[in-house]
Amino acid sequence: MRNQAYLGWMIYLLMPSGKHIRKRSLEEWFHDFGLDEKPKNTQYTKEDVEAMEKKSLEIANKIIQMDKRRGK
Numbered sequence: 001m002r003n004q005a006y007l008g009w010m011i012y013l014l015m016p017s018g019k020h021i022r023k024r025s026l027e028e029w030f031h032d033f034g035l036d037e038k039p040k041n042t043q044y045t046k047e048d049v050e051a052m053e054k055k056s057l058e059i060a061n062k063i064i065q066m067d068k069r070r071g072k
Helices: 002-014 026-032 046-070
Strands: none
Touching (some): 002 026, 002 046
């Protein structure tokens, strides 16, 4: 679920927002969905985020392939 939540967070970051709205961090995003596993005040490392990004992109590609097969 964390990989799908990461993909959703990436989409959320791309959505336009007003000037005065602060976007949620990845930690806040996971907490909102009850997916936070790390203790509070612990930041995700660059490697953690890159690993989640890689897995999320693999999931997105699988979804695209499934849609292509269904559309035939």
